[in-house]
Amino acid sequence: MTNNDIISKGQDYVMNTYGRFPIALVKGKGSYVWDASGKQYLDFVGGIAVCILGHCNDEINKALTEQAQTLWHVSNLYWIKPQVELAEKLVRESGLDKAFFCNSGAEANEAAIKLARKYFYRQKEGQRNQFIVFKDSFHGRTLATLTATGQAKYQEGFAPLPQGFVYADFNDLDSVKELVNENTCAIMVEPIQGEGGIKPAELSFLRGIRKICDEAGILLIFDEVQCGMGRSGKLFAFQNYGVKPDIVTLAKGLGGGFPIGAMLATDQAASGFAPGDHASTFGGNPLATAVATKVLGKLCDQDFMDNVKQMGDYLMEKLQQVSDPRIQAVRGRGLMLGMEFAVDSKELVELCMQKGLLLVGAGPRVLRFVPPLNINQAEVNQAVSILKEALKEWQA
Numbered sequence: 585m586t587n588n589d590i591i592s593k594g595q596d597y598v599m600n601t602y603g604r605f606p607i608a609l610v611k612g613k614g615s616y617v618w619d620a621s622g623k624q625y626l627d628f629v630g631g632i633a634v635c636i637l638g639h640c641n642d643e644i645n646k647a648l649t650e651q652a653q654t655l656w657h658v659s660n661l662y663w664i665k666p667q668v669e670l671a672e673k674l675v676r677e678s679g680l681d682k683a684f685f686c687n688s689g690a691e692a693n694e695a696a697i698k699l700a701r702k703y704f705y706r707q708k709e710g711q712r713n714q715f716i717v718f719k720d721s722f723h724g725r726t727l728a729t730l731t732a733t734g735q736a737k738y739q740e741g742f743a744p745l746p747q748g749f750v751y752a753d754f755n756d757l758d759s760v761k762e763l764v765n766e767n768t769c770a771i772m773v774e775p776i777q778g779e780g781g782i783k784p785a786e787l788s789f790l791r792g793i794r795k796i797c798d799e800a801g802i803l804l805i806f807d808e809v810q811c812g813m814g815r816s817g818k819l820f821a822f823q824n825y826g827v828k829p830d831i832v833t834l835a836k837g838l839g840g841g842f843p844i845g846a847m848l849a850t851d852q853a854a855s856g857f858a859p860g861d862h863a864s865t866f867g868g869n870p871l872a873t874a875v876a877t878k879v880l881g882k883l884c885d886q887d888f889m890d891n892v893k894q895m896g897d898y899l900m901e902k903l904q905q906v907s908d909p910r911i912q913a914v915r916g917r918g919l920m921l922g923m924e925f926a927v928d929s930k931e932l933v934e935l936c937m938q939k940g941l942l943l944v945g946a947g948p949r950v951l952r953f954v955p956p957l958n959i960n961q962a963e964v965n966q967a968v969s970i971l972k973e974a975l976k977e978w979q980a
């Protein structure tokens with residue numbers, strides 16, 4: 585089947601919820617993917633910060649096929665060995681105490697929202713059910729998580745939305761303080777905003793939020809669905825700040841391309857849930873957790889994380905050297921970088937694609953760079969040189 589065959593069939597049968605680029609990717613290896621015509625692309629999208637070990641990584645392929653020949657699925661009616669192993673590893677590395685598994689980022693955040701409310705309900709403080717969230721955040725597409733998302737475009741047409749969410753300004757501690765009251769149960773924030781334009785939180789901001797939470801007995805939830813799993817140069821983005829949350833959510837990179845989400849919590853916060861309070865049929869399934877355990881194992885290797893830091897610094901330096909009057913800022917952390925333009929950058933993304941480099945925007949004016957974490961210097965050089973060529977041709 586050609587690209588066009590796949591696209592026209594897709595238009596006939598797949599629901600029209602995505603603005604898609606006009607290619608069908610059919611194969612991947614390492615940092616490269618191929619479309620149905622055989623054209624090769626250097627992939628700096630990685631399934632949107634998902635394929636952290638690149639495509640079809642041999643080690644996780646092995647973990648997946650071994651598990652596929654052993655046990656696919658049972659149910660959380662029973663103990664699941666790879667799930668228990670993954671929970672132990674995540675707990676050990678995060679400094680939190682308990683893990684809950686689900687299948688996506690939205691579900692992980694939905695679980696966090698439910699846990700925070702139930703925690704106060706169990707303390708006989710059920711009126712304490714309000715969340716402080718942030719403008720330009722992104723937390724997912726379920727009704728509760730899109731309400732937590734501080735961007736009107738995601739909410740339009742879905743009223744009535746769940747109640748109990750108020751919106752502060754990111755990196756503005758005073759705007760948070762103004763919203764805290766006796767009904768606040770949790771503050772939910774991305775340590776590095778992803779979809780909102782690759783914006784890292786300032787150190788004083790995250791520390792200030794932790795202090796507010798400690799003083800008022802509020803739970804702090806970090807959404808690390810995008811910035812977690814090594815992306816920032818540390819396993820958890822919060823480890824860059826020395827600020828520990830009560831609850832943290834993970835998904836995207838956790839399975840390296842296999843769908844899985846997780847919520848980690850302190851024992852105290854986790855005490856909000858008792859058997860029957862929350863569940864997921866597929867959550868923590870043997871296939872997903874066997875793969876994620878392997879992925880996490882790779883990230884616990886110091887050499888691997890050194891590469892993230894080195895390549896992140898190198899890419900940042902290269903991007904900062906690109907000279908173009910339309911570039912307004914280059915920012916981010918580790919291998920989660922953004923280049924902000926004065927104008928809409930969608931056409932630039934298309935030009936890069938034509939030249940064999942996949943990139944994705946983070947909002948209309950920010951180019952996002954979220955390559956595999958095991959990217960090498962030659963691949964970074966190739967990406968930057970394609971970007972420079974595309975900039976030369978870009979009429980905007």
Ligand SMILES: *Cc1c(COP(=O)(O)O)cnc(C)c1O
Pocket residue numbers: 687688689690691693722723724725774778779807808809810811835836
């Ligand atoms: C992608 C993303 C989500 C939603 O994850 P899904 O798996 O698409 O549900 C939530 N939070 C952040 C920060 C994300 O980047």
